[in-house]
Amino acid sequence: MKQTKKAAIQGGGGSNHEIAAKAYFNTEDIEMVECNTFEEIFSTLKKDSSVYGIIAIENTLVGSILQNYTLLKDSGLVIIGEYKLRIKHQLLALPGQSIEDITEVHSHPMALAQCAEFFKQYPHIKMISRDDTALSGKWIRDNQLKGMAAIAPQLAAEKYDLEIIAKDIETNKRNFTRFLIISDKGKIEVEELLVANKVNKSSLVFSLPHSEGSLSKVLSVLAFYNINLSKIQSLPIVGHEWEYMFYIDLVFDDYNRYLQSLDAIRPLTKNLKNLGEYHVCKRSFDTVSNDNRSLSEQKTF
Amino acid sequence: MKQTKKAAIQGGGGSNHEIAAKAYFNTEDIEMVECNTFEEIFSTLKKDSSVYGIIAIENTLVGSILQNYTLLKDSGLVIIGEYKLRIKHQLLALPGQSIEDITEVHSHPMALAQCAEFFKQYPHIKMISRDDTALSGKWIRDNQLKGMAAIAPQLAAEKYDLEIIAKDIETNKRNFTRFLIISDKGKIEVEELLVANKVNKSSLVFSLPHSEGSLSKVLSVLAFYNINLSKIQSLPIVGHEWEYMFYIDLVFDDYNRYLQSLDAIRPLTKNLKNLGEYHVCKRSFDTVSNDNRSLSEQKTF
Numbered sequence: 228m229k230q231t232k233k234a235a236i237q238g239g240g241g242s243n244h245e246i247a248a249k250a251y252f253n254t255e256d257i258e259m260v261e262c263n264t265f266e267e268i269f270s271t272l273k274k275d276s277s278v279y280g281i282i283a284i285e286n287t288l289v290g291s292i293l294q295n296y297t298l299l300k301d302s303g304l305v306i307i308g309e310y311k312l313r314i315k316h317q318l319l320a321l322p323g324q325s326i327e328d329i330t331e332v333h334s335h336p337m338a339l340a341q342c343a344e345f346f347k348q349y350p351h352i353k354m355i356s357r358d359d360t361a362l363s364g365k366w367i368r369d370n371q372l373k374g375m376a377a378i379a380p381q382l383a384a385e386k387y388d389l390e391i392i393a394k395d396i397e398t399n400k401r402n403f404t405r406f407l408i409i410s411d412k413g414k415i416e417v418e419e420l421l422v423a424n425k426v427n428k429s430s431l432v433f434s435l436p437h438s439e440g441s442l443s444k445v446l447s448v449l450a451f452y453n454i455n456l457s458k459i460q461s462l463p464i465v466g467h468e469w470e471y472m473f474y475i476d477l478v479f480d481d482y483n484r485y486l487q488s489l490d491a492i493r494p495l496t497k498n499l500k501n502l503g504e505y506h507v508c509k510r511s512f513d514t515v516s517n518d519n520r521s522l523s524e525q526k527t528f
Numbered sequence: 529m530k531q532t533k534k535a536a537i538q539g540g541g542g543s544n545h546e547i548a549a550k551a552y553f554n555t556e557d558i559e560m561v562e563c564n565t566f567e568e569i570f571s572t573l574k575k576d577s578s579v580y581g582i583i584a585i586e587n588t589l590v591g592s593i594l595q596n597y598t599l600l601k602d603s604g605l606v607i608i609g610e611y612k613l614r615i616k617h618q619l620l621a622l623p624g625q626s627i628e629d630i631t632e633v634h635s636h637p638m639a640l641a642q643c644a645e646f647f648k649q650y651p652h653i654k655m656i657s658r659d660d661t662a663l664s665g666k667w668i669r670d671n672q673l674k675g676m677a678a679i680a681p682q683l684a685a686e687k688y689d690l691e692i693i694a695k696d697i698e699t700n701k702r703n704f705t706r707f708l709i710i711s712d713k714g715k716i717e718v719e720e721l722l723v724a725n726k727v728n729k730s731s732l733v734f735s736l737p738h739s740e741g742s743l744s745k746v747l748s749v750l751a752f753y754n755i756n757l758s759k760i761q762s763l764p765i766v767g768h769e770w771e772y773m774f775y776i777d778l779v780f781d782d783y784n785r786y787l788q789s790l791d792a793i794r795p796l797t798k799n800l801k802n803l804g805e806y807h808v809c810k811r812s813f814d815t816v817s818n819d820n821r822s823l824s825e826q827k828t829f
Binding site: 288343 | 743
């Protein structure tokens with residue numbers, strides 16, 4: 228008998244993390260392990276290596292979630308996949324109310340910020356910051372709180388018998404979040420992917436000493452090996468003021484060639500760390516294109 | 529008689545934007561033009577070109593403030609300077625109260641999020657999301673609200689006669705924000721800086737078509753011209769799924785050589801736009817080093 232998969236998510240059931248987990252594994256038959264913080268996801272995976280972790284890593288509006296990069300880098304866990312989700316915010320409340328009945332809206336600060344424009348029409352509604360979107364809805368249901376609303380995904384409305392009293396209230400519709408699927412069994416997962424010839428992306432972190440053109444050299448070597456990039460971000464290392472850290476995502480067709488390129492750039496970098504090798508998300512940040520294009524058509528530079 | 533300088537800031541007096549404005553211009557004699565939103569800063573500058581704008585552009589914890597990059601890129605205004613500020617959060621309330629008296633804390637969602645750890649000890653305190661840090665303090669003072677606190681800088685405490693009831697409550701002390709000083713009189717400012725031989729940094733935005741090694745080529749050309757980088761960030765252009773946008777900061781010693789390098793990379797890029805030429809902030813992201821090192825020691829790659 229096949230065991231039900233378990234996925235550790237930040238926040239409660241009904242959150243975008245649960246939506247991403249189910250979409251990535253393409254099944255409803257997956258048990259959510261609810262964690263209060265991203266740190267708790269990492270410690271859960273370390274205690275039980277059969278559990279997968281789902282973590283938001285970047286968003287088209289706010290950029291990279293740097294804290295999660297740091298946790299990942301320091302954890303020893305690896306990325307085994309990615310999923311890109313269009314984020315929509317719904318206003319949920321106990322059934323039978325309208326927005327005029329609402330005096331407080333509770334949600335995660337990011338969700339509150341992303342719906343600020345909508346609430347300008349309702350200055351009598353207090354915006355209250357909480358740890359999670361979906362759990363704000365659960366709290367309203369559990370305590371049968373009239374006059375209170377939560378900003379959360381539609382899945383939370385279904386889960387907690389709440390009514391959507393305002394739909395898609397996010398200011399900017401071009402709001403996509405990229406989630407990483409992480410695991411403590413990285414090696415086994417990668418071997419499975421390799422057998423299926425499905426590894427075509429990896430995420431690296433490294434630092435570079437202060438020296439003229441040091442990044443240019445690394446990128447030139449990768450180009451010589453026909454390795455493409457789909458992300459690059461530099462960060463100053465606070466406390467080490469002459470050094471930078473770089474997060475880059477590589478996309479490639481030939482796994483062996485990719486391994487050779489790592490050997491070739493290692494001497495040019497410092498503390499090169501492979502955060503994981505996985506298969507490119509078929510879904511693009513664009514709402515329209517949801518088809519399965521060939522790798523050579525994936526966006527890279 | 530010399531006119532008093534005016535600086536448009538986001539939020540109210542006493543905010544980090546005011547602190548950055550005064551520190552950059554190295555004077556207390558500067559009039560703040562308070563704006564509710566970053567959009568309002570840009571429209572203020574377009575109406576009155578004598579006003580400078582101060583906008584937060586990146587933070588060591590949350591990364592780039594992408595929305596402000598977009599506003600800047602579309603505005604036609606230019607960067608004339610930068611300032612890097614260590615962010616500290618104070619808990620402010622009407623005098624004579626202790627934290628046990630507080631039932632609600634009001635601030636900007638980012639400040640609430642950055643102090644979440646502190647408030648875990650006080651689960652009875654509701655965290656309420658507002659447009660601005662300092663203005664939350666002003667609102668408490670104006671309405672003489674006991675039991676309410678605001679998260680804001682020390683300057684707001686001085687300005688609104690509030691007491692600091694908990695000091696430096698930010699979870700992470702390595703919290704620095706880089707502010708840009710923007711202006712509608714970019715050309716005049718740059719000419720003044722050029723005369724003083726003080727232009728040694730610039731910010732560019734461009735896109736690259738999907739083609740192998742396209743970024744590597746641009747960086748190689750810059751390296752040939754001895755131009756260093758101090759920042760690079762790629763962003764997928766939502767809606768144009770095979771294209772990326774890049775924000776890069778260049779640092780250089782020789783202004784003419786820099787101009788030549790722009791001509792050299794232009795044919796390799798698309799929509800290359802110069803967001804401004806200015807003088808590197810002498811202050812580093814590090815709290816310790818506040819000395820005026822020579823440019824060649826500035827952090828670059």
